Amino acid sequence: MLKLRGCALARPAAYDRTMTSSFYAIIPAGGAGTRLWPLSRATRPKFLLDLDGSGRSLLQRTWDRLIEVTDPSRIFVVTGQDHADAVRAQLPELGDDRVLAEPAPRDSMPAIGWAASVIARLDPDAIIGSFAADQIIDDSPAFAEAVRQARIAAEADYVCTIGVSPSGPSTAFGYIESGDNLGLAPAPEARAVVRFAEKPDATTAAAFLATGRHSWNAGMFVSKASVLIGHLRRLHPDLAASLESWADEPERLDATWARLPAIAIDHAIAEPVAAEGGIATVPATFAWNDIGDFGALADLSSGANVESVVLDGSAFISSTTGRPVTVIGLEDAIVVDTGDALLVTTRAHAQRVKQATEAWREKGRADLL
């Protein structure tokens, strides 16, 4: 439950001096990450894990990236009540009043909308940006530049998404189709968004890449809090009313949250507002990895974090037990060794890990998940 206390906001730092409004970052820290099971568990989801051996969890790396573009006092995390303590433990600089703990998952729109309404109360002129807690972006200057241009578009009342340049015709991501340049001088790369497309099939993905106008939708949105809330009031008035009521009566949250629709910001706002010409996009020039499955993790990580012998083939090995692993005669094998569960698969089947978790649930072994 959120307790609003006076937020002692720091003086705007260098990154804010050229902007009219202050920038607030929202980190939606949700998602089970079941495709990374058994590393990722219900009690220890993907965003809390140090998946690449960097020494920092994905959540902490998101924080590290965001304190380059705003003051730590303007960063909010929305997470499940079960994970609020772990989030606080991993981010000691994050004040209790900036951890918004959801009673139950309702997808990204209620989470972001709630944070937006809380921030709008603190600062009616706020510009907000939402950045998922479970992605890896290594190039802080390029990230900061994308955020800077997105803030310019947001000042012009757009909801601006940061589109990731596709490295190939992936079928694992939604796509953003951009149109005309918006002609915003300080944001020379900002373009109107024509439409959003859901995860395509392989043929469609290849066609998207051929246009040169499509980027991956990484779920990064920047807008004025007031603009976002305005869209919500217009398109989802019941949801907007619920979110705004909590600022006055936080004790009502627990009772009303359960009635909220589970809806993603893409469907709730991005798609309809794009049709109205209200969405902008700026390109991300940084490398980006959402670590959507063990194949993506294998791309990112140099490999075995335990002693191993691999004969006649190749393997990505991830271990939390430290036991030596031997793999013979498999190509692109994936071996994930944890204290209470062992997974063996191949890169080609990495997306099916989610189905395996469902099979364990059906067997009555939800304790493993």
Add this chain to the structure above:
Amino acid sequence: MLKLRGCALARPAAYDRTMTSSFYAIIPAGGAGTRLWPLSRATRPKFLLDLDGSGRSLLQRTWDRLIEVTDPSRIFVVTGQDHADAVRAQLPELGDDRVLAEPAPRDSMPAIGWAASVIARLDPDAIIGSFAADQIIDDSPAFAEAVRQARIAAEADYVCTIGVSPSGPSTAFGYIESGDNLGLAPAPEARAVVRFAEKPDATTAAAFLATGRHSWNAGMFVSKASVLIGHLRRLHPDLAASLESWADEPERLDATWARLPAIAIDHAIAEPVAAEGGIATVPATFAWNDIGDFGALADLSSGANVESVVLDGSAFISSTTGRPVTVIGLEDAIVVDTGDALLVTTRAHAQRVKQATEAWREKGRADLL
């Protein structure tokens, strides 16, 4: 070190009544079983393991099979000094004086020859049979009948081997080529052995099967102790002298054992004596499995001994940890999960496990072996 005490031999049981001489069984319990690593270890080799979940180790199953054909007091085990205590623990009915503990492995001829010379001192008319400790034979009556016919041939001064009917043109076993029927009335299936062949290539193996005269050499030999020792004296006089000296001076064993040649009974006696017409063979009609690798174990065992989810493929899973195992997208996968080592391979690569153990040794991890 062997201490010969007076052996209180039991009255001949039913299986002996039709025979002139008493039957003694020798169990050579050696062999590292590295193709079954990490189940099989230097400190806990294959023959000490319950590999098929029967509740009895391979050694214990060999014992169970042999007490159907002779009295327990006439069974001897030859094993490494390091494993003598484990052998005694697994076979409480086996007296200390019937555990012959080798100071170092010297292959099967010194082991069997030593036991033969010990038994010959106890009973100069003894017929001995040697049966490896690491094979599985499930059909006791068929085994007993093969031993019975082999004893008839042994009474006629043959060294008689029990040949296993090939289930296919395996390249993993040596072959026995049989010739004329010996015309021994109580052993109607006993034939002369023309020659022994080493493990053949696939073409040769197929040609062997086409003759109808070839069986697999499972290393089971039955003969008079005196006949075996006679062959040894003639063909390997130094070895024979060493073995026989220990019966009088057991304290000399440790000093002289190290100088023995490492030689298999196949090369030392079976091959040269076959050329002289002194080897017989009787057919085994029982199913036989030497569990030479995890593929053979997978043939034998119904599968996972832990909870598992296997999607899009098939897997043989063997676990000593009880951890649930998930396998996705592999055909004929083999997963062996132990407390301190994990192996993942496929049936097609099962023979290469031995090379993986060598790789671990080269990495300085002999502790895993």
